[in-house]
Amino acid sequence: MNPSQVPLIEGILARRTTNGPFLPDPVRREHQHLLMRVAQAAPSHFNSQPWRFVLVEQPQTIAQVADISGASMTELIEAGVFFERYRRYFRFSAAEMDARRDGIHIDHLPGPLRPFTRQVFSDAGLKLMRQLGVPKKLGEDNRRLVAGSPLLLAALLDRTEYRPGELSGFYSVFGLGAAIENIWNTVGALGMGIQFxxxxxxxxxRWQAIRDLLRVPDDLELMAVYRLGYLPEGEKRPTIDWSSRHRKRLGQFVSRETCDVPEVEG
Structure with a gap:
């Protein structure tokens, strides 16, 4: 049996993050409930099911989240915080990406920045981006993507289970991660996409503004927000986009018997 021909495995291996726009069509209620049921099927410590979800369809609320998201992107890029924080994940050539097999390949930039690909995230590159209005452009792109999403999904944890610094905190995050992964692996079968x-x-x-908007009570912790929708034919790449389809070779992340014996392929 070829594992890639088993629909479930094939879907998992084909899992992607959607960086482009969705169709404006509302997400069917039965599809929303199916996504909640596959989330519910995830494992949790002592069947505690610590996750909570909020499905958001109201255009006014989505527009407000979009404004917050776009303003956040502009603020992060303008201050250089984003690139400074995540610089170690950037790869600037196919060869570098193939050797490391992790991180993201910066292979899609606005025309004026392409000659400066390797320097674009330096102080000089940041100055150039400010001069070219890139932070505002990226913020507006981000705002439009979120605003054009027919469905938002907020993921929360019950604070009686989610206690950071205790094992229950780990168990809760693990359970929510499994629930979200079930959702992520299901959207493709529904012709949908999802993005964090x-x-x-x-x-x-900015995060507090979203908490306030969603009226998150004190006994719940807002952990993440996602945008979802049906996928159009032929996605257009955003202004700054990247490829992250590479995965580490087996011996780079798997060991046999002890941590100092890398696993051998085949």
């Missing part, structure tokens, strides 16, 4: 709305999390005041 991460930029507001980088800035505490």
């Amino acid at each position: 709305i991460s930029t507001p999390m980088e800035l505490p005041h």
